Amino acid sequence: MQTEYGRLQCTLRESLRSEAESRHSVVVVGDNVELEPVVDTDSQEELARKKTHAVILGVDPRHSKFSRPKRGKEEIEQIVAANIEQMLIISSVKQPQFKMGLIDRFLIAAHQGSLEPIIILNKIDLEHALDINRLEQVYESINVRMIATSATERIGVERFGEVLKDKRSIVVGQSGTGKSSLLNCVEKGLKLRVGEISSYSQKGTHTTTAVEMYPLSFGGYVVDTPGLKYLGLWDIEAEDLGYLYPEIARYSEKCKFRNCLHKTEPGCAVKQALEDREIYPERYESYLKIVEELQAEDPYKK
Numbered sequence: 001m002q003t004e005y006g007r008l009q010c011t012l013r014e015s016l017r018s019e020a021e022s023r024h025s026v027v028v029v030g031d032n033v034e035l036e037p038v039v040d041t042d043s044q045e046e047l048a049r050k051k052t053h054a055v056i057l058g059v060d061p062r063h064s065k066f067s068r069p070k071r072g073k074e075e076i077e078q079i080v081a082a083n084i085e086q087m088l089i090i091s092s093v094k095q096p097q098f099k100m101g102l103i104d105r106f107l108i109a110a111h112q113g114s115l116e117p118i119i120i121l122n123k124i125d126l127e128h129a130l131d132i133n134r135l136e137q138v139y140e141s142i143n144v145r146m147i148a149t150s151a152t153e154r155i156g157v158e159r160f161g162e163v164l165k166d167k168r169s170i171v172v173g174q175s176g177t178g179k180s181s182l183l184n185c186v187e188k189g190l191k192l193r194v195g196e197i198s199s200y201s202q203k204g205t206h207t208t209t210a211v212e213m214y215p216l217s218f219g220g221y222v223v224d225t226p227g228l229k230y231l232g233l234w235d236i237e238a239e240d241l242g243y244l245y246p247e248i249a250r251y252s253e254k255c256k257f258r259n260c261l262h263k264t265e266p267g268c269a270v271k272q273a274l275e276d277r278e279i280y281p282e283r284y285e286s287y288l289k290i291v292e293e294l295q296a297e298d299p300y301k302k
């Protein structure tokens with residue numbers, strides 16, 4: 001663990017250790033912790049250890065977090081990082097293919113975890129068929145900033161750096177979109193490995209799985225993450241999803257049924273707004289897909 005005393009190897013105190021066995025994410029990247037040096041003898045060996053080891057006594061309450069469900073025997077919350085201010089959602093115009101649904105999932109997770117989302121559309125140097133202006137309009141309509149970049153041609157890289165300055169950020173997105181490349185562009189000293197295929201949940205991981213926080217020389221901290229092909233949503237019911245889409249939430253109050261899912265119900269104000277072109281169809285499509293998935297997951301709603 002990186003601390004004000006340098007890099008220390010930490011162990012959890014007894015009570016936290018038992019908690020860690022039953023619960024995931026007892027200590028995560030970005031947590032503020034209380035440390036105590038390891039010394040219970042005055043042998044030379046222990047004194048030498050004092051400089052490199054510490055015990056984590058407690059973890060401060062978290063202001064924000066990025067969570068996802070970790071599937072196992074039962075689903076538990078995996079907190080990827082805590083106390084982060086903003087989530088930079090890195091996508092690419094192609095290689096890998098642009099996936100709006102995945103971006104929308106990250107937006108939901110950011111909203112839920114109290115992080116400000118910012119969308120980065122990278123690799124604009126490649127020939128592609130995306131309508132960038134339209135995407136900008138879609139996200140502007142829900143007050144989310146979007147920055148188009150090219151790490152290789154150094155387009156928009158300055159703006160990317162400005163967004164990071166003096167903030168605590170996490171970069172997320174599919175593997176291969178250019179997360180590490182963009183960070184290397186703004187912070188020469190980082191030298192993150194580029195072009196590695198890695199993933200944090202899949203079996204047979206053969207490369208880095210660690211999520212690490214780096215200090216930035218121009219101010220701020222950034223957490224680089226390995227790619228995520230898919231983002232499961234933690235602790236969201238189908239009925240609540242509409243509240244996490246600002247444009248849907250705006251109309252849902254006027255729906256005839258209070259528990260309207262805006263699918264095929266009569267008197268749905270959201271469907272009406274869609275027809276009136278007040279809601280972008282691509283956003284509604286991604287909403288529908290996620291609602292259906294949430295319903296399929298819920299055994300009582302089948």
Ligand SMILES: Nc1nc2c(ncn2[C@@H]2O[C@H](COP(=O)(O)OP(=O)(O)O)[C@@H](O)[C@H]2O)c(=O)[nH]1
Nearest residue numbers: 123150151152175176177178179180181194195
């Ligand atoms: N053409 C193009 N390639 C890029 C750009 N940014 C990154 N790449 C390439 O995309 C691949 C994946 O980049 P990497 O930074 O490792 O992606 P990460 O998995 O999101 O960290 C590498 O081969 C990079 O050289 C870009 O803006 N344009």
Ligand SMILES: [Mg+2]
Nearest residue numbers: 179180193226
């Ligand atoms: Mg990377």
Ligand SMILES: [Zn+2]
Nearest residue numbers: 255260262268
């Ligand atoms: Zn409705």
